[in-house]
Amino acid sequence: MKGITLFILMTAASVFFAACGAPATNNANSNANTTRPTAAAPTADALLALDKQANEAYIKGDSKFFEGFLSDKFVMLEGGARLSKADAVKMIGGVKCEVKEGWALTEPQMAKIDNDTYALSYKTNMEGSCTADGKTEKLPSPARAATVWVRNGDKWQAVFHGENLIIDPKNLSKAPAAPPAKPADKKDDKAATDAKPAKPAADPITDALMAAEKAVWEAWKAHDAKKLEDLTTRDMSFVNIFGDYFATKADAIKDWTSGRCYVKSVTLTDGVGTSLSPTIGILTSKGTVDGTCNGQKPGPVYATSVYVKDGDAWKWAFGFNSF
Numbered sequence: 001m002k003g004i005t006l007f008i009l010m011t012a013a014s015v016f017f018a019a020c021g022a023p024a025t026n027n028a029n030s031n032a033n034t035t036r037p038t039a040a041a042p043t044a045d046a047l048l049a050l051d052k053q054a055n056e057a058y059i060k061g062d063s064k065f066f067e068g069f070l071s072d073k074f075v076m077l078e079g080g081a082r083l084s085k086a087d088a089v090k091m092i093g094g095v096k097c098e099v100k101e102g103w104a105l106t107e108p109q110m111a112k113i114d115n116d117t118y119a120l121s122y123k124t125n126m127e128g129s130c131t132a133d134g135k136t137e138k139l140p141s142p143a144r145a146a147t148v149w150v151r152n153g154d155k156w157q158a159v160f161h162g163e164n165l166i167i168d169p170k171n172l173s174k175a176p177a178a179p180p181a182k183p184a185d186k187k188d189d190k191a192a193t194d195a196k197p198a199k200p201a202a203d204p205i206t207d208a209l210m211a212a213e214k215a216v217w218e219a220w221k222a223h224d225a226k227k228l229e230d231l232t233t234r235d236m237s238f239v240n241i242f243g244d245y246f247a248t249k250a251d252a253i254k255d256w257t258s259g260r261c262y263v264k265s266v267t268l269t270d271g272v273g274t275s276l277s278p279t280i281g282i283l284t285s286k287g288t289v290d291g292t293c294n295g296q297k298p299g300p301v302y303a304t305s306v307y308v309k310d311g312d313a314w315k316w317a318f319g320f321n322s323f
Contacts, residue, residue: 042149042156044110047120050156051147052105055126063093071150071157073274075284077302077322082272082284091132099128099139109247111237111318113306116151117159117280119237119318121245124163140165144243146320148306150276160282160304162320166243169260169294206273209283209307212314216305217266217287223257233308233317241301241321263291279309287321299323 050069057065066089074085083091103126111119127141140163148160212231219227229249236249246252271285287301306318 039115039151041112041115042110042118044108044120047110047118047147047149047156048105048108048122050149050158051120051122051145054158055103055105055124058092058095059097059099061093061095061097063089066092069158071152071159073150073276073282074157074159075272075274075282075304076161077284077304080286080300080302082270095130095132097128097130097139099126103127105145109237109245111235111247113148113233113308113317114277114280117276117306118149119146119306120149121146121237121239123166142166142243144239144245146239146318148282148318159276160306160320162239162304162322164239164241164243164320164322169242169244203273203275205275205281206271206283208314209273209281209305210268210271210285212307212316213271213283213285213303213305214268216316217268220256220261221263221266221291223259225253225257228253228256231316233310233315236317238319241298241323261289261291261293263289265290281307281309281314283307 054066054069057069066085070085070088072085074088076083076088078091103124105122105124108120108122111121113119122145123142124145125142126139129136129138131137143163143165145163146161147158149156150159216228216231219231232249232252234249236252237245237247238252239245240255244255246255267288267290269286269288271283273281273283275281283303283305285303285305287303289298289301291297301321301323303319303321305316307314308317309315
């Protein structure tokens with residue numbers, strides 16, 4: 001769904017350190033009501049077609065389209081700020097894009113999180129620029145995008161979207177950075193305050209998801225493959241900060257424990273959780289790393305992680321992080 005994808009373009013590019021994602025398959029990982037018939041699963045091509053519609057609507061600045069397209073629980077991180085559905089729709093209405101013809105969404109890969117929640121990843125080659133608030137930014141290309149979809153009755157709605165510029169891991173310095181804040185005149189202070197997204201309401205799920213997230217980061221820091229096995233779902237998948245997609249748990253854990261990163265400590269802050277169902281939650285947070293990856297010091301990582309409840313434990317199922 002490039003539409004929401006492009007949001008992220010307006011600031012930097014979304015990126016993601018090492019996290020997991022996808023479905024666990026035991027009964028504890030399905031949505032609550034086990035007596036109802038299981039609805040038909042979507043296909044990767046069907047979800048990709050929806051993402052294409054969103055991209056087309058975004059380019060046109062068609063915010064009305066997204067009022068029905070986005071879940072009421074939609075969240076995304078844009079320049080480190082957590083946006084709700086209302087924030088995203090408002091943003092889209094103020095964006096104007098000029099995009100070269102011939103763009104395409106390719107290499108779709110779908111991961112089941114539960115019967116009513118799926119993550120779709122794909123590549124996009126969209127070239128051009130978008131203007132918002134009087135500032136024009138070039139669209140990152142090529143990029144890896146991901147959308148988390150939830151079932152709402154007989155339709156699928158997006159509950160998260162992100163996009164990462166595809167870069168060489170050895171060239172962290174080439175990753176887009178958020179533009180520096182410029183001093184504002186006092187007369188502009190109120191307008192700037194009014195423009196900020198509203199602070200999200202606390203969800204009781206936040207503490208539990210933050211505890212699970214901290215455990216994943218600590219295991220990643222320690223290159224502890226066994227711990228990562230225990231903390232994640234069987235079919236996890238993820239997109240990392242370099243735009244790489246890892247479709248299997250084995251590939252993800254191999255990457256996380258490869259020695260690419262040497263970290264002394266990690267700090268997680270700004271955690272906000274949202275319950276999508278009794279057994280599915282989504283968390284946004286900010287991670288700060290004291291260490292190096294590929295010999296370079298990474299900046300703050302803005303993480304979005306989807307969790308599945310397995311018995312009494314929340315397990316990491318899908319993630320997308322951004323600089």
